[in-house]
Amino acid sequence: MAHRTSAAIALLAATLGAAHATPDASTRAGWTRAQLAQLRAMAITELDPLPPDPTNRVADDPRAAELGRRLFFDTRLSANGRVACSTCHQPERAFQDGIALAVGVGTTARRTMPLAGMARAPFLFWDGRKDSLWAQALGPLESPVEHGGTRPQYARVIADHYRDDYEALFGPLPDLTLWDAITYVFVNIGKVIAAYERQIEFGASRFDRYVAALTTGAPGEGVLTDAEAAGLRLFIGRANCSQCHDGPLLTNHEFHNTGVRPRPELPLDHGRLTGASAAVSDEFNCRSRWSDARDRCAELDFLVTGAHTLDRAYKVPSLRNVAERAPYMHAGQLATLSDVLDHYNRAPAAVAGHSELRPLRLRPVELRQLEAFLRTLSGPVLVGGRTPPGPTQ
Amino acid sequence: MKAIHTMLVLALVAALCTLTACSHAMRMIHGTGARRPAASEFGLGPRASAAGWYVATLEPAAPLRPRKMLTMRLVVRDAAGRAIDEAAIAIDGGMPEHGHGLPTRPRVARSLGDGLYEIEGVRFNMGGWWEFRLAITGARGVDTVTFNLAV
């Protein structure tokens, strides 16, 4: 009897122990049907066609994209003649700059965001205070620490250097002594730059090749190492990352408080709480007189504002190419990927609002597997389907 | 006898360790300790309200997909199948496992008559189990109906 009991207990212990250890086991095969479906939904090939932007009537005009490309690299659009969008959004660095706080005419309070795929985001900036790419582009131009110039100055740059291309798209330049006319030209600068940015997309990564191999029935053998595949299993499983980093861009395009500490030297930043309200009152939002579709503003119509859950919530960044763009988070607070994973593992309380994270209590080997997986998300950044041409091309 | 004792202790330790890890994992997956209802509780209806006064059915314009702004029709009838028009309908919802609400504020955009209402501005920002709750105020008073949706 005693022997039977002990045998049963031993068997029980062995079974429980095995269940405990599975996440580290070899993961070549062994994806469930539901997991495969989830992996497929994260592949870059699952991206829907780029949605139109009816608020910008030149959004998909190739002439606008070409003019926008030239303006994106033009330092004459700045107070000191030295800052262009490309100063911070550098094409050779996947359209970001690799530093914690961006530097233009002065220093900003946030980290430069990469641009690929962001024509698909309903809201722009870490706090989502802009509701279209064209409205977004007008922000840095007038920010005293970014381009630092003025609307009349920018309208003059168009009149002096881009008149023909501008007029081919928008008709004769208006009388630039009137403020409304100046603003109209300024808005059109935003609209052509947006047309250019709409072409910036992510290409396929090793992760995508792994999913492609799995879905064609091939075992995905050799595309990811065992450690990388184990990291992927954690990512969609126990580590809960895909709760927010989901879909082909590995973002749900939402705003969440994840308890990232603010920089002590900067004033306390409330993230989406102020960003959502700012989007509603923005001079250039979807409902504004400058929009080409003022009656089609579902994102604003159904927006949540003023909720406690928005306090220190930030935009969920795409994790594509994430290994190539340290430091991390909205103000570059975390220096490396392993710092980021340590943050998720500990899930510190938020200084304002409530963090939605809970401690993961992953073991060091599991954290390394997650990091290895994140590194498989790197791939090319394409402009109009090609690697980006430089400023002189 | 001693060996059996050791085995017992070991097994207990193993079981405990697994249980704690497990309860931890459960908390991760079920953030607020919410239990996912049985498969038969999922779906677009027809679904009876809590007190049984109304029966509601959802008719999404397109299949429910994560991260998309959706429009759906709602059909409200009484228990006898008569159309309920001119009801006031408040919409709420969230993911019980994650402890968060809907990312948008959907609302009834128009009442189309014959118990039909058009709901706009629904977005499920993650795949998984969502509760979609309606507070329906008709002539009889307010009653709530909760849909469990798999997105």
Ligand SMILES: [Cu+2]
């Ligand atoms: Cu959720």
